[in-house]
Amino acid sequence: MPFQIVNSIISWFLKKRKHQMELFLKYPIDVQHELLFKLVNKARNTEIGIKYGFSSITNYNEFAKNVPIQQYESIEHLINRTRKGEQNVFWPTQVKWFAKSSGTTNAKSKFIPVSDEALEDCHFKAGKDMLCLYFNNNEEAQLFTGKGLRLGGSSAVYEDNDTYFGDLSAIIIENMPFWADFSSAPKQEIALMGEWETKLNAIVEETINEDITSLVGVPSWMLVLLNRVLERTGKEHILEVWPNLEVYFHGGVNFNPYREQFKKIIPKTTFKYYETYNASEGFFAIQDKNNSLDLLLMLDYGIFYEFIPMDTFDCENSEAIPLEKVKLNTNYAIVITTNGGLWRYLIGDTVKFTSLKPFRIRITGRTKHFINVFGEELIIENAEEALKQACLKTNAEISEYTAAPVFMADKKGGGHEWMIEFKKHPKNINYFTEILDNALKSINSDYEAKRYNNLTLAMPKVHVAREHLFYDWLKNKGKLGGQNKVPRLSNSRKYLEELLELVKVKA
Numbered sequence: 001m002p003f004q005i006v007n008s009i010i011s012w013f014l015k016k017r018k019h020q021m022e023l024f025l026k027y028p029i030d031v032q033h034e035l036l037f038k039l040v041n042k043a044r045n046t047e048i049g050i051k052y053g054f055s056s057i058t059n060y061n062e063f064a065k066n067v068p069i070q071q072y073e074s075i076e077h078l079i080n081r082t083r084k085g086e087q088n089v090f091w092p093t094q095v096k097w098f099a100k101s102s103g104t105t106n107a108k109s110k111f112i113p114v115s116d117e118a119l120e121d122c123h124f125k126a127g128k129d130m131l132c133l134y135f136n137n138n139e140e141a142q143l144f145t146g147k148g149l150r151l152g153g154s155s156a157v158y159e160d161n162d163t164y165f166g167d168l169s170a171i172i173i174e175n176m177p178f179w180a181d182f183s184s185a186p187k188q189e190i191a192l193m194g195e196w197e198t199k200l201n202a203i204v205e206e207t208i209n210e211d212i213t214s215l216v217g218v219p220s221w222m223l224v225l226l227n228r229v230l231e232r233t234g235k236e237h238i239l240e241v242w243p244n245l246e247v248y249f250h251g252g253v254n255f256n257p258y259r260e261q262f263k264k265i266i267p268k269t270t271f272k273y274y275e276t277y278n279a280s281e282g283f284f285a286i287q288d289k290n291n292s293l294d295l296l297l298m299l300d301y302g303i304f305y306e307f308i309p310m311d312t313f314d315c316e317n318s319e320a321i322p323l324e325k326v327k328l329n330t331n332y333a334i335v336i337t338t339n340g341g342l343w344r345y346l347i348g349d350t351v352k353f354t355s356l357k358p359f360r361i362r363i364t365g366r367t368k369h370f371i372n373v374f375g376e377e378l379i380i381e382n383a384e385e386a387l388k389q390a391c392l393k394t395n396a397e398i399s400e401y402t403a404a405p406v407f408m409a410d411k412k413g414g415g416h417e418w419m420i421e422f423k424k425h426p427k428n429i430n431y432f433t434e435i436l437d438n439a440l441k442s443i444n445s446d447y448e449a450k451r452y453n454n455l456t457l458a459m460p461k462v463h464v465a466r467e468h469l470f471y472d473w474l475k476n477k478g479k480l481g482g483q484n485k486v487p488r489l490s491n492s493r494k495y496l497e498e499l500l501e502l503v504k505v506k507a
Contacts, residue, residue: 017132024299025358029324036304048090060322069316069344072110079111084161091115091341099168099280109445111165112280118340122301123172126283133288143213146244147185151217151225168280185210196452204232212242218252220374220456223408226265238266251276253375257407281347282338285361294360302339307332328353333367369489373405374414374456376447380488386439393435394426400470400486404496415458419499421465433462473502
């Protein structure tokens with residue numbers, strides 16, 4: 001009974017936030033533009049504010065004219081200065097936290113600044129809103145009669161020059177109030193362990209005897225954990241371990257490849273799945289209805305949004321539009337200005353709007369070719385550099401290639417499958433594959449983490465394509481010549497399966 005009273009009190013408190021959401025639901029454009037000028041005014045005396053004349057900016061058009069669209073490479077030098085202790089560079093309050101994220105063309109990792117405002121008014125606020133929306137949609141919810149199992153990244157928080165870096169999830173856990181531990185599992189010291197295998201076993205041991213009512217984490221990692229729980233307990237499905245489990249809050253990668261596996265492991269027709277859209281740069285959107293694929297764009301988290309139509313996309317040279325000019329079912333690249341000191345920052349994600357009243361979105365992909373089924377964020381630059389290294393060490397030459405994910409099946413991990421047509425073959429394809437894998441690990445920290453002990457990603461599988469395979473494939477699709485290109489990386493297996501089928505036909 002006491003737990004039910006606590007659940008009722010907390011759910012009542014969380015539901016109150018819904019009335020505050022009505023402001024941006026009713027007046028979204030006003031809320032966004034007022035937010036922009038608060039950000040500009042607050043940062044007017046920073047180095048960036050002085051450089052771009054924030055003091056003289058009076059409207060959105062002046063802001064867009066004065067401040068260029070930027071990618072990580074454009075501001076990396078400013079971030080590096082702040083990581084060494086300089087302040088008031090791009091944000092007026094102290095910035096000492098940096099979320100370590102996957103690499104760019106020039107660096108293995110990115111370090112995204114996380115201000116106190118970003119933590120409090122974006123990430124923590126979003127966590128409360130996620131629960132608020134869930135409770136408002138599910139009056140019978142009993143989340144706080146038990147505990148929420150939070151599964152963060154594999155990195156602890158590290159100190160460097162009196163600043164700190166680590167996975168965003170680790171930073172959030174590090175900064176949570178002490179009372180948050182009472183409703184969450186595992187305990188903070190376990191959640192912040194840096195060695196993944198040790199942490200995974202510790203989480204299993206701590207939680208198998210708890211009353212877990214909710215799950216929070218990235219699908220690929222969560223599946224690994226849930227399968228480990230079943231192995232440890234000898235149970236057939238998760239509800240035999242945690243009978244009161246009622247919802248899984250997921251995000252980070254496309255959930256569709258995992259949906260059926262979760263339904264098998266959690267065989268409960270009333271079980272809820274709630275998607276969130278967050279990244280190191282900010283928390284952007286939350287599923288606000290049961291059984292929906294659409295996410296409500298959250299407009300009062302200290303983030304001002306702009307969008308670039310993908311049919312005119314040209315990276316930093318693109319022309320962006322504000323929220324009031326977006327249209328339905330058009331693919332847009334997202335540009336953000338944040339209370340963490342990111343100014344017109346191109347995050348690399350693409351979305352389309354499924355509703356304009358209120359503004360709801362679906363994530364459609366990335367601005368570049370990529371594979372991000374398991375949170376590895378493998379981009380085209382990573383693949384090209386790794387293949388270059390593999391060719392140099394094996395005296396090989398490549399004419400065409402493509403890669404796709406191998407989705408997790410039962411208790412087996414996932415992986416990447418490559419189809420490569422060589423102009424000059426390596427003497428040993430297994431050695432070539434090993435070099436490719438090691439190069440990807442050295443280039444991309446997220447790929448390296450997912451490859452750890454083959455838990456999420458297994459060694460890549462490389463098919464040696466016959467001569468002219470890709471030419472024949474394009475010919476069959478009527479796409480020879482012109483601007484038609486072989487898609488290098490894909491989040492689906494469509495292209496790879498077509499190529500494998502063509503190999504069978506010709507065999």
